Amino acid sequence: MNVSTVERISGGILLVASALLLIEVSGPQYAVSAADEGVNPGFIPKILLFIWLLLALILLLRPRGLSSSSSVQVNWLKCSVFLGMTIAFFIAVSLIGFVPATVVFLCFCPIFMGFRPYWGSLVFGLVSTTALWVIFEKFFRLVLPTGQLLG
Amino acid sequence: MEHLLPALQDVLSPVSLVALVGGVFYGVLVGAMPGLGSVIAVTLVLPITYSMELVPSVVLVLAVYASSIYGGSITAVLINTPGTPNSAATCLDGYPMTQRGEAHLALGWVTVSSAIGGMFSIFVLLIAAEPLASIALSFGTPETFALICLAMASIISVTRDSVVKGLASAVLGLFLATIGLDPMTGDMRFDFGYFPLTAGINLIAVLMGVFAIGEVLYQFAVPEATNGKLQVASGGFRFPPLKMWLERKITLIKACLIGSFVGILPGTGGAMAAFITYAETRRAGKFRDNLGKGEPEGLIATEASNNAVTGGALVPTLALGIPGDVITAVMMSALLIQGVTPGVRMLTDNPEILYVAFVALGFANIAILVVGAMTSRLWTRVLTVPRPLLYSLIIAFALIGAYGARQNLFDMYVALLAGGIGFLMRLGKFPTVPLVIGMVLGPMFETTLRQSIILNHGGFLNFIVEHPVADILIILAIGFMLLPIFQSPNGRLRQILAKLNFVGAKSRGPSSNSSE
Numbered sequence: 001m002n003v004s005t006v007e008r009i010s011g012g013i014l015l016v017a018s019a020l021l022l023i024e025v026s027g028p029q030y031a032v033s034a035a036d037e038g039v040n041p042g043f044i045p046k047i048l049l050f051i052w053l054l055l056a057l058i059l060l061l062r063p064r065g066l067s068s069s070s071s072v073q074v075n076w077l078k079c080s081v082f083l084g085m086t087i088a089f090f091i092a093v094s095l096i097g098f099v100p101a102t103v104v105f106l107c108f109c110p111i112f113m114g115f116r117p118y119w120g121s122l123v124f125g126l127v128s129t130t131a132l133w134v135i136f137e138k139f140f141r142l143v144l145p146t147g148q149l150l151g
Numbered sequence: 152m153e154h155l156l157p158a159l160q161d162v163l164s165p166v167s168l169v170a171l172v173g174g175v176f177y178g179v180l181v182g183a184m185p186g187l188g189s190v191i192a193v194t195l196v197l198p199i200t201y202s203m204e205l206v207p208s209v210v211l212v213l214a215v216y217a218s219s220i221y222g223g224s225i226t227a228v229l230i231n232t233p234g235t236p237n238s239a240a241t242c243l244d245g246y247p248m249t250q251r252g253e254a255h256l257a258l259g260w261v262t263v264s265s266a267i268g269g270m271f272s273i274f275v276l277l278i279a280a281e282p283l284a285s286i287a288l289s290f291g292t293p294e295t296f297a298l299i300c301l302a303m304a305s306i307i308s309v310t311r312d313s314v315v316k317g318l319a320s321a322v323l324g325l326f327l328a329t330i331g332l333d334p335m336t337g338d339m340r341f342d343f344g345y346f347p348l349t350a351g352i353n354l355i356a357v358l359m360g361v362f363a364i365g366e367v368l369y370q371f372a373v374p375e376a377t378n379g380k381l382q383v384a385s386g387g388f389r390f391p392p393l394k395m396w397l398e399r400k401i402t403l404i405k406a407c408l409i410g411s412f413v414g415i416l417p418g419t420g421g422a423m424a425a426f427i428t429y430a431e432t433r434r435a436g437k438f439r440d441n442l443g444k445g446e447p448e449g450l451i452a453t454e455a456s457n458n459a460v461t462g463g464a465l466v467p468t469l470a471l472g473i474p475g476d477v478i479t480a481v482m483m484s485a486l487l488i489q490g491v492t493p494g495v496r497m498l499t500d501n502p503e504i505l506y507v508a509f510v511a512l513g514f515a516n517i518a519i520l521v522v523g524a525m526t527s528r529l530w531t532r533v534l535t536v537p538r539p540l541l542y543s544l545i546i547a548f549a550l551i552g553a554y555g556a557r558q559n560l561f562d563m564y565v566a567l568l569a570g571g572i573g574f575l576m577r578l579g580k581f582p583t584v585p586l587v588i589g590m591v592l593g594p595m596f597e598t599t600l601r602q603s604i605i606l607n608h609g610g611f612l613n614f615i616v617e618h619p620v621a622d623i624l625i626i627l628a629i630g631f632m633l634l635p636i637f638q639s640p641n642g643r644l645r646q647i648l649a650k651l652n653f654v655g656a657k658s659r660g661p662s663s664n665s666s667e
Contacts, residue, residue: 006579007316014319021326024341041333041340044597048326055319062315072373072578079372083571086364086546090567093550094560106543113371113539124540132547142555145563 002071011059018052025049085109097147102129155277158506161206162514170207171511174214175518179526181215182222189237189478192219197485205489206507212485213508214515216478217461220421221265221519224454225527228257232362232545237421237457239362239584240429244442244449251445255527259389260450262523264403268455269516271407272414272462273509290620292606296599297624299592302423304628305430307585314632316581324589325596327352334598347561354590356553360566361583363549365573367542372574388527391447399448402432403455410456414463421457422588428456430631462512469493469505 030042085105092101107125115121136142161167174196181192196215200208223238228245241261248257290298303325307317330341331351342348396403406428413424432452433439442449468479483493491501553566576583607617616622 003578003580006575010319010575010579010581021341024343029338030340041336041338044600045326045329045340048322048329052319052322052326055315055322058315059319074578075372079368079574082371083368086368086570087567089546090550090563093554094563098551102547106547109543109546110537110539113542115537115539121540128544128547132551136551136555142551143558144551145554145560 007059011056014052014056015060018049018056022046022049022053081112082109085112093145093147095147095149098144099129099133101147102132154503154506155510158503158510161503161507162210162510164206166204167207167210167511170203170211171214171514171518172522174211175218175515175522178215178218179222179225179519179522182219183225189216189219189223192216192222193478193482193485197488200485200488205491205504208485208489209504209507210511210515212482213511214518216482217269217458217512217515218519218522220457220461221262221454221523224261224265224457225258228261228450229254230366230541230545232366237425237460238453239422239587240425240453240457241450242584243429243453244444244446247443247445248447248450253445255389256391256447257445257450258523258527259391260447261454262388262520262527263391264406264451264454265458265523266516266520267403268407268410268458269461269519270513271455272411272459273513273516275407275411275462277509291618292599292602293618293621294624296596296603297618297621297628299596299599300628301624301631302427302592303585303589303596304631305427308430308433308631308634313580316579317585320576320581320583321585321589324586324591325593326589327357327586328590328593329597334594335601347559350557350559352565352590353553353557353559353562354587356562356565357569357590358587359549359553360569360571361573361576361587363545363552364566364570365577365583367545368570368574369577370538371542373578388524390524395447398437399451402428402436402448402451405431406452406455407459410459411463413456414460415466421460422591424456424460425453426584426588428452430634434634458516462509465505465508465512469497469508 025042025045030040030046085108089101089105089109092104095101103125105125106128107122110121110124111118133144137144162171177196178189178192182189192215193212196211200211203211220237223233224241224245227233227238227241228249231242231246231249233239233242245257245261248254303321307314307321328351331339331349333340339349409428409431410421410424413427414421429442429449429452432448433442436442436448436452438446438448464479468483486493486504491497491504497504549566549570550563553562554560573583575581576586
């Protein structure tokens with residue numbers, strides 16, 4: 001993927017986001033006026049979003065010659081599957097709790113990433129999850145997520 | 152100074168020494184864990200201090216504070232994941248050294264620079280604590296705002312590819328910091344009726360996402376990110392040759408001075424010191440052309456300065472009761488647990504505490520050098536762990552780090568989103584560090600600007616005109632922003648100026664790198 005393409009996509013996202021947020025910050029709850037400039041909650045965000053809008057336009061409209069001409073090869077399939085596994089892991093943690101979700105994630109994620117042998121990954125998952133639980137729950141007294149389904 | 156010897160005696164008691172050594176081991180360990188860092192390290196040690204005497208508890212907390220900052224740099228060097236924003240700039244040169252197979256040497260530079268920076272700050276502060284405190288006190292909100300602008304500009308100026316991208320990243324960070332409660336009026340901003348957003352975006356969650364999840368995703372999905380580049384270092388710790396130190400001595404001295412001074416300013420921290428020093432090194436360093444490619448001068452600049460902050464930050468924290476950053480704020484609570492309220496009264500009621508703190512920090516820095524040299528072989532072994540196992544573990548750590556700071560499930564999803572954004576930013580070669588620094592400095596940026604305007608009766612530019620120190624800092628900030636345009640040999644503005652015969656087209660001046 002060409003870097004300049006990513007720049008233009010980013011510029012487009014920034015433009016839309018800054019425009020929408022500028023509409024939001026211009027709403028009555030922020031009540032920006034010249035009289036209360038400086039103490040108004042919308043004052044700084046408005047400045048930042050305006051700068052953002054300008055930067056987005058620069059990224060979108062600047063000539064090709066000024067954009068980066070380098071490109072990056074991305075394996076989108078691997079990227080999507082790994083991102084999907086990570087999202088599933090995070091959702092699983094919030095639903096069934098840290099320990100069961102982490103055991104499954106740490107056992108299967110390395111296998112998906114190409115780690116062999118399989119049993120090594122299973123041992124890694126079990127040992128690492130136990131170690132993380134002991135270190136954080138017992139030693140550091142950090143309460144790890146228990147999961148909304150399991151209370 | 153009459154309190155120095157009794158303080159030395161207190162710190163060298165058996166209980167305090169155990170607290171010191173244990174604190175350094177623990178601090179390096181937690182600081183080195185991707186996704187944890189200084190704040191969690193110091194916070195988690197607080198319950199232990201409940202049952203301790205005053206001096207050992209101060210020693211323990213300070214040892215954890217100094218060593219966790221150093222520990223964060225280890226992961227910055229080895230896996231390009233800083234434990235804290237303080238170590239973010241260390242990635243710029245530490246990780247390229249690791250990619251060249253010089254992890255042991257990079258750890259040597261980092262360890263020794265950290266110890267020298269920390270020791271220097273104590274030496275300076277023992278002599279100049281009171282004058283420095285009075286200078287810091289004379290900084291009003293306009294000067295602090297101008298200093299933040301300088302810090303932001305210096306951060307953007309170190310981005311190699313594009314000032315526009317650096318600025319966009321910094322503005323994103325500043326904007327994220329505005330989400331949630333308005334710090335001055337208490338009004339809600341950008342919560343869109345969704346309750347978890349009312350508490351704002353958690354910085355640690357963003358750190359976990361951008362630096363841990365984003366990095367893992369990038370390394371896994373982009374073959375060239377790791378293709379044959381990462382080599383496992385054979386040795387653990389190598390003391391950098393004295394000749395190389397002498398060649399970079401000016402940067403070392405500058406880093407120590409900048410770190411000590413920045414640390415003493417209320418509300419600043421190691422990240423600001425590291426980036427200002429890095430930018431200064433990029434401007435005037437002897438080996439500036441190699442910065443970002445694995446140049447030890449970059450490591451000296453960032454590590455000596457962010458550790459020099461530790462001593463400086465203690466002055467406003469202990470003498471004025473104003474914490475320099477989040478970590479010193481947590482440290483203040485450790486003193487409150489012991490019934491000591493930091494501030495002017497502490498200097499009259501418990502003057503020895505100030506000296507105990509300085510002596511403890513001095514010994515902690517010596518211990519960092521010893522522990523760092525002894526255990527660095529262990530840290531370089533991080534690289535020998537098969538990558539699939541390491542990446543999976545980093546994701547699990549990132550989840551814990553994001554969740555642990557506020558025990559909030561929403562922060563996990565913030566980290567996940569930040570990971571995706573961090574990945575896209577890497578693809579588009581947007582620098583990620585300005586985003587994080589923007590978030591760190593965002594609340595102070597907003598508060599100081601608005602306070603300055605209010606104090607000057609609503610005049611936007613009045614406070615700039617009436618404050619010469621702020622003027623100088625703002626001019627320096629503008630200079631830093633323009634610097635990359637002029638320094639880039641192929642910069643558009645430089646090409647135009649070259650056509651007009653204002654500057655040479657490709658020359659870098661007489662002080663270019665000797666290695667050229």
